[in-house]
Amino acid sequence: MKQNSKLEFLHNEYIQSLKRESRWVRFYQLIIFVVFFAGWEIFSRNQWIDPLIFSAPSKIWNLLIDKIADGSLFLDLGYTVSETVLGFILGTLLGTILAAILWWSPFLSKVLDPYLVVLNSMPKVALGPILIVALGPSMTSIVAMGAIISVIITTIVVYTSFREVDPNYLKVLQTFGATRFQSFREAILPACFPTIISTLKVNVGLSWVGVIVGEFLVSKRGLGYMIIYGFQVFNFTLVLLSLLVIAVFATIMYQLVELLEKKLIKNSSQ
Amino acid sequence: MGFLKIDEIHHTYFTKTSATTALSNISLEVEEGEFVSFLGPSGCGKTTLLSIIAGLLKPTEGKVTLEDQLLEKLDNQIGYMLQQDYLFPWKTIEENIQLGLKLNNQLTTEKMSYTYKLLEQMGLSGVEKQYPSQLSGGMRQRVALVRTLATEPKLLMLDEPFSALDYQTKLRLEDLVSDTLKSFGKTAILVTHDIGEAIAMSDRIFLFSPRPGQIYKIIHVPDELRALPPFQARNHELYSEIFQTIWKEVESVETEQ
Numbered sequence: 001m002k003q004n005s006k007l008e009f010l011h012n013e014y015i016q017s018l019k020r021e022s023r024w025v026r027f028y029q030l031i032i033f034v035v036f037f038a039g040w041e042i043f044s045r046n047q048w049i050d051p052l053i054f055s056a057p058s059k060i061w062n063l064l065i066d067k068i069a070d071g072s073l074f075l076d077l078g079y080t081v082s083e084t085v086l087g088f089i090l091g092t093l094l095g096t097i098l099a100a101i102l103w104w105s106p107f108l109s110k111v112l113d114p115y116l117v118v119l120n121s122m123p124k125v126a127l128g129p130i131l132i133v134a135l136g137p138s139m140t141s142i143v144a145m146g147a148i149i150s151v152i153i154t155t156i157v158v159y160t161s162f163r164e165v166d167p168n169y170l171k172v173l174q175t176f177g178a179t180r181f182q183s184f185r186e187a188i189l190p191a192c193f194p195t196i197i198s199t200l201k202v203n204v205g206l207s208w209v210g211v212i213v214g215e216f217l218v219s220k221r222g223l224g225y226m227i228i229y230g231f232q233v234f235n236f237t238l239v240l241l242s243l244l245v246i247a248v249f250a251t252i253m254y255q256l257v258e259l260l261e262k263k264l265i266k267n268s269s270q
Numbered sequence: 271m272g273f274l275k276i277d278e279i280h281h282t283y284f285t286k287t288s289a290t291t292a293l294s295n296i297s298l299e300v301e302e303g304e305f306v307s308f309l310g311p312s313g314c315g316k317t318t319l320l321s322i323i324a325g326l327l328k329p330t331e332g333k334v335t336l337e338d339q340l341l342e343k344l345d346n347q348i349g350y351m352l353q354q355d356y357l358f359p360w361k362t363i364e365e366n367i368q369l370g371l372k373l374n375n376q377l378t379t380e381k382m383s384y385t386y387k388l389l390e391q392m393g394l395s396g397v398e399k400q401y402p403s404q405l406s407g408g409m410r411q412r413v414a415l416v417r418t419l420a421t422e423p424k425l426l427m428l429d430e431p432f433s434a435l436d437y438q439t440k441l442r443l444e445d446l447v448s449d450t451l452k453s454f455g456k457t458a459i460l461v462t463h464d465i466g467e468a469i470a471m472s473d474r475i476f477l478f479s480p481r482p483g484q485i486y487k488i489i490h491v492p493d494e495l496r497a498l499p500p501f502q503a504r505n506h507e508l509y510s511e512i513f514q515t516i517w518k519e520v521e522s523v524e525t526e527q
Contacts, residue, residue: 166356168352168354168356169356169358171326171350171352171356172350172352172356172369173369173373174326175324175326175348175349175350176346176369176370176373176374176421177346177373177374178373182373186358186369186373187358190358190360191360193360
C-alpha cells in the first residue's frame with residue numbers, strides 16, 4: 001500500500017515535469033513571435049529599416065482588415081487555395097497512375113527510364129510560359145503548373161515502392177491464379193498506401209510553388225498575383241500580407257494532410 | 271497410375287554470366303492421398319521443383335500432370351504454403367482466408383461457412399475480425415493453412431512451413447497439419463531439410479542431391495510409423511533406426527560432392 005502511494009506520487013511528479021517542460025517550450029515560442037513582430041514594428045517606426053520596403057506589422061494588419069472588409073482577400077485566397085488543392089490532388093493521382101502503368105509493363109518502364117530522369121531533373125516552373133500559351137491565361141494553366149511540378153517525382157517515388165513490395169505476397173496471389181490486375185489491387189496498392197500518403201505531404205508544398213509561380217505569370221488574381229502586383233506598384237505592405245497569408249494557409253493544408261495520414265495509416269497498420 | 275506425375279523435368283536458370291542447372295532428370299509419381307517429402311540440403315532445387323509443380327515456373331524441359339491433365343489447364347487445384355505465413359497485414363483474418371475464393375469469384379455463403387469451419391477446426395474461432403499482427407506466429411501459420419485449404423485444392427504443397435516457428439509450436443502444428451490433411455484425404459508434398467520432420471509426417475521421402483538437383487534415393491516410411499501422428503512417431507523405436515539410415519544417406523550425398 002505504501003509502495004503504491006509512493007509510485008503514484010512519483011508518477012504524478014513525472015507528469016508534472018512533462019507539463020512544465022511543454023509550458024516552457026510554448027512560452028519561448030511565444031517570445032520569439034512577439035519579439036519578432038514587436039521588433040519589426042519598432043525598427044520600422046524609428047526608420048532603422050526602410051519602412052517603404054519592409055513595411056510594418058501595423059500597416060499589414062490594417063491592410064488585412066481593409067481587404068477582409070471589402071472581401072477582396074477572400075476572393076484571391078479562394079482562387080489560390082482551390083488551385084493548389086486541385087493541383088496537388090491531380091499531381092498525386094496522375095503520378096500514382098503513371099507508376100501503376102510502369103509497374104504493369106516492365107518493358108515500358110525500361111524504355112521510359114532515361115526520360116523520367118531528364119524530366120525529374122528539369123525545373124518544371126520553366127514550362128510555365130509554354131503552359132500559359134497552350135492552355136490560355138486561366139485557372140487551367142495554373143492548376144496544370146501545380147500538378148506538373150509534383151507528378152514526375154510522385155511517379156518515381158511510388159513506382160519504387162511498388163517494386164519493393166515483398167514478392168512472396170505476389171507468389172501467394174499467383175498460387176490462387178490471380179491476374180496481374182488482381183495482384184495490383186490486393187497486394188501492391190494497399191502495401192504502398194503509406195508511401196502514397198507521404199508523397200501527398202511533399203506534394204502540398206510543391207503545389208504551392210507551382211501555383212504561386214503560375215499566378216505570377218498569368219497575373220490576374222490570387223495571392224501570387226497580389227505579390228506581383230504589389231511589387232509592380234511598389235506596395236510592399238501588400239506583398240508581405242500575401243506572404244503571411246500564404247504561410248498560414250500552407251501550414252494549415254500541411255497539417256490537414258498530416259491528420260489524414262495519421263488516420264489512414266492507423267487503420268491500415270492495425 | 272499416379273495421381274501426380276512428374277515426367278523428366280529439367281530446369282536451368284540463365285543469367286548474363288552463367289547457366290545453372292537447378293534440376294536434372296526428375297521423374298516421380300505421387301498417389302492420391304499420399305504424403306511425400308522432398309528432403310535435401312539447400313541448393314538442391316526443392317523449391318524450384320515445387321514452383322514448377324505449382325505452375326509458377328515453366329520448366330526448361332519435361333511435363334507435370336495431375337490426374338492426367340497438363341498443368342496449364344489446372345485452375346486452383348494446387349495449394350501452396352510458404353515458409354512464412356505471408357498473411358496480408360491490412361486484411362482481417364476473415365478477408366485473408368477468403369482471398370483465394372474472392373480472386374476466383376467463388377465467394378458463396380456455402381464456401382464462406384466452410385472457411386469458418388476450417389478456422390474452428392484449427393482452434394481459431396473468434397479471430398475472424400482481428401488483424402494478423404494480433405496473432406502469434408503459430409496462429410498465423412494456421413490461418414495460412416486455412417487460406418490454402420479454403421479453395422479445396424487437390425494437391426497441397428508445403429514449402430518448409432514450420433521452419434520459422436519455435437520448436438514446440440512446430441511439433442504441435444505438425445500433428446495438426448498431418449491430422450487435418452489425413453481427415454480430408456489430401457495429397458501433399460512437404461519440402462524440408464529436417465530429417466525428423468520428414469520421417470514423422472510422410473509416407474515416402476525423396477532424398478535430393480544438389481548441383482544439379484536430382485533424386486538420390488527414395489525411402490519408404492514403415493507402416494508402423496505412418497499410422498501414428500507425427501509426435502508419437504518421433505517416440506517410436508523404428509524412428510531412430512530410420513533416422514540413422516537417412517542420416518548416413520545424407521552424409522554420403524554430401525561427401526560425393
